[in-house]
Amino acid sequence: MTTTLANPAEKLLFEVSKPGRRCLRLPALDVPKVDVKSALKGAKLRAKPAVLPEVGELDLVRHFKNLAQMNFSVDRNFYPLGSCTMKYNPKINVTLLSLPGFTKAHPHLPEADLQGHIELMCTLESWLSEVSGLPAVTLQPAAGAQGEMTGLMVIKAYFEEKGEGKTRRKVIIPDNAHGTNPATAALAGFETVTLKGKADGSVDLDLLKSLVRPDTAAMMITNPSTLGIIEPRMVEIAKILHDAGAQLYMDGANMNAIQGVVRPGDLGVDVMHFNLHKTYSVPHGSGGPGAGPIAVAKHLEPYLPYPRPMKTEKGYTLANPNPKRTIGKVRSFFGNYGALVMAYIYMSQLGREGVRRNGENATLNANYLRAKLRGVYHIQNDKACAHEVVFTDAFQHKDGGPSALDIAKRMIDYGIHPMTIYFPLPAVTGGHGAMMVEPTETESKETLDYFVEVMKKIAQECKENPDLVKAAPHTTPVSRVDEKKATTNPQLYCAMCIA
């Protein structure tokens, strides 16, 4: 066992709270004290102060250090969570980000004081443009899903200007796509058309042709697909759409595999988004923040959100070059700038060779796992994969044997974070529970070998001692959690917080 686990009875901050305790003190008030009631005359005030924890600094720090031990993280555990690209996050990212030049960069500072920041944004845009093979980039979207939405809004604005806004109402989405794709299309005011993928997850060109019509606005494709396979006929797909006057959107969630290998723009893609928290090492932060810039073809540039960082003769500026054509803003100010800074620092270190090497090693590591676990777990498509490989529980989950969920939970006992399970959806994996493994390029061969060893051991346990697997995990601060109760009888806050 490799995990050290904290006191499971860790109390909540609200429960250790004691009147009179606190960490921080204010300096003596250097202006005349005022009576709040008379100073805010005409405003309604709250009846009682908000119930916040009252704790000393040591208890506060210890609380979070204890919680920290109840978490798996990339810094401590192999984290092969498919589709999420849990690579190592270099420490220099956060060290440099904590410089006052960033932490105290207020968005309303005079533009002359932001020159270095705007320069950074311009350079990052140019790098993402190079990797995507598309000429224009916006850094504003705060996440991949917001990048998707921005991309579809741009496409919508393009068709509206062409007078086709009313007719082009549909977006084609493969059945193995991330849930954000159809949700985004609906939010952006489109109807979705589901394209059934072939067994290996690739696109059936004849089926696609039959679905592409004059009312098609775009197709959203994830490449490499969620089944970990590089789409071999991207050029043909782009042609089918373009011949019909429609646009091709590429979900760049899996860009880690093909960065530096091929540029989506060269494949015929019109819009794509990057997940900087996947491909460019912005830490995932327990679920966010990330950043989801999009890159677009020349004909879509006028519709990008404002403000846009630009270099002029007088220096760098934040401009709105197309006030009549831009879709507007999707996020306040300039997006998740702090996340952009970390991606910039990371890409500075990679350079041209490093970008390519990441793509190569991510792919190599995934294929190595595919080769080493062949025969132990069913492989959904046993051909060269990209950055991730999809296994299923077909060999184990029969005659009452452990399921993908059980196997995932058992991994925790060996100090490895579970892979992504049940995505792609069972409908796409022949009814079997998917186990999607993405090792990323930063893991060593030794770690991968340990993973292989553990997975073999678990496969053995599934045969010899299935109940052990089904009751896993056994080494965590809590045993298997009742997620149903959380939904049918939700308790969403400490009762003491609302009087």
Add this chain to the structure above:
Amino acid sequence: MARPDNCRYLESHEWGRLEKDGTVTIGITDFAVEQLNDLTFVDLPEKGDKVTRGEAFGEIESVKAVSDLISPVSGKIVAVNDGVDGDDFAALKKDAFGAGWLIKVKPDDAKELDKAKSKADYEKQLAEESH
């Protein structure tokens, strides 16, 4: 649980039964209830709403899935089982074909129900699906 012969069944696991008063009672089968063993929520329409054959009239949720409830007939809803709407599933689990009914519909054309499967065909489908 014995599935009633006097019901017609949809591939998507809903059942419909033509009552003596000419209305059609609609519910989901014991198989569906079992499949959704982590049932968490049922969202039903309101009395007076219209339903269309083959289209969704509500939703049923488990912890990590949500499924549409499909109507076997078109018509107007005359009653909704308040005992099921929301998060009380005792009736549904105990008696999917009785107390666990979902809605009653005054059908535009009761013959539409015949287009759904017989019990024998539905059970054949279940047998095939389990392979």
Add this chain to the structure above:
Amino acid sequence: MPFIQNTDADRAEMLKAIGVRSIEDLFADVPANLRIRMDDKGKLKLPPGKGELEVTRHIQDLLSRTKNAGDYAYFRGGGIYNHFVSTVVDHIALFDGSFITAYTPYQPECSQGTLTFIYEFQSAICALTGLEVSNASMYDGASALAEAMMMGKHLAEDRFRKEKRNAFVLAGAINPEYAQVVQTYADVAGIKVVRVPNGADGRIDKQALAKALNRKAFAVAVQSPNYLGVIEDVEAVVAAAKEPELIVIQAVGEALSLALLQSPAEAGVDICIGEGQSLGNHQFLGGPAFGFFSAKKDWLRKMPGRIVSETTDKDGKRAFSLALATREQHIRREKATSNICTNQSLCALRALIHLSAWGKEGFVELAEHTVAKTQYAMKALSAVPGVSLVYPGAPVFNEFVIQATPGLEKKLLKKKVVGGLPIDKYGKGRRGQYLVAITEVTTKQEIDRYVEALTEAMKGKPVAV
């Protein structure tokens, strides 16, 4: 290669295990003519990689071409505020890898740390707003308002199936960043955004509001304190929305104001959203921080975003897990009410640490100091010849608008003062108006320096009418 641990020998061995000759063979599905050749310098024009020392120097060089709020007596806010952030926050959230390098807590057994702090964060937001449900956070205040609008629309569709309600009312002075983002979302959703102006007292024009709140609308949003700093009578908006049965949304631009002002629950709003940057998050040019999102419990099932609930493990021990996932896009796909797939966990963690470090009393003191400093600054600045308050007598918390003359910025900068934000673009008749923001960081000395610099800058200027 940076951050790659496989050696050439490892790679050779791994290729052998896979049964291919080179890594290139693994990319057979990429058309050969489109694959990037590393000797073709025309493609993938990126600079060579830099080492840690080099990249540190480079970032320092970039920052040498910037100035930040700490370099000035700084008086700008407008949605992001120059607050003090305790070192404890950075030590836990930034420098300890346990939270920052974890993912969304989908596997509760090995994510109790994250789930616990999100639950505590939700509790803290509930304590501040008084509302019973809070999600695990959104991108920012602006997109949280857009999400609240979409939620209001879905709620109305459910509650009033036979009414076509399609208007969203933005009442009074809303932060323009918020209004712009709302407009972008509304455009594609086919929602009509109706603006209600503020009156001469800086608050919502009540007559215009009464006219806009009808059964064509599904929700109304009010920002308080509003963009111009004035505290709105939110309760009055709730009352006006009662008869046409509108969802009432309160937006909060400065979360610290919740320490003193009537809570959203006391005012009776349905949904309260806001920008959380003020709570322990750095400025970073406006992001990342987070949007908080809370609502009455009746509306829980239409809430966007992740939610954590207390539950038990199979031995009956307390545990936490994500809840009500069927609302979300990964299950509901095109029928989801929101496409949001992340929350800003790390920023929410910062807020929780910040709120706990100040604590119940300290948080109120923080707000009281802000009020005292704001009152002092208001009096001192409005006493400068030629300068006046635009909304004298209106209740304000941390921001207020002064009337001076346009184009004063450069003169102030010479004295190392970044004065209030010019708001001439915010509406007609705002030439020479500045939105001044105060925080606990602002000192009397800095305010006095602003007063002095402004006095000098105003010399010889015609007095504004």
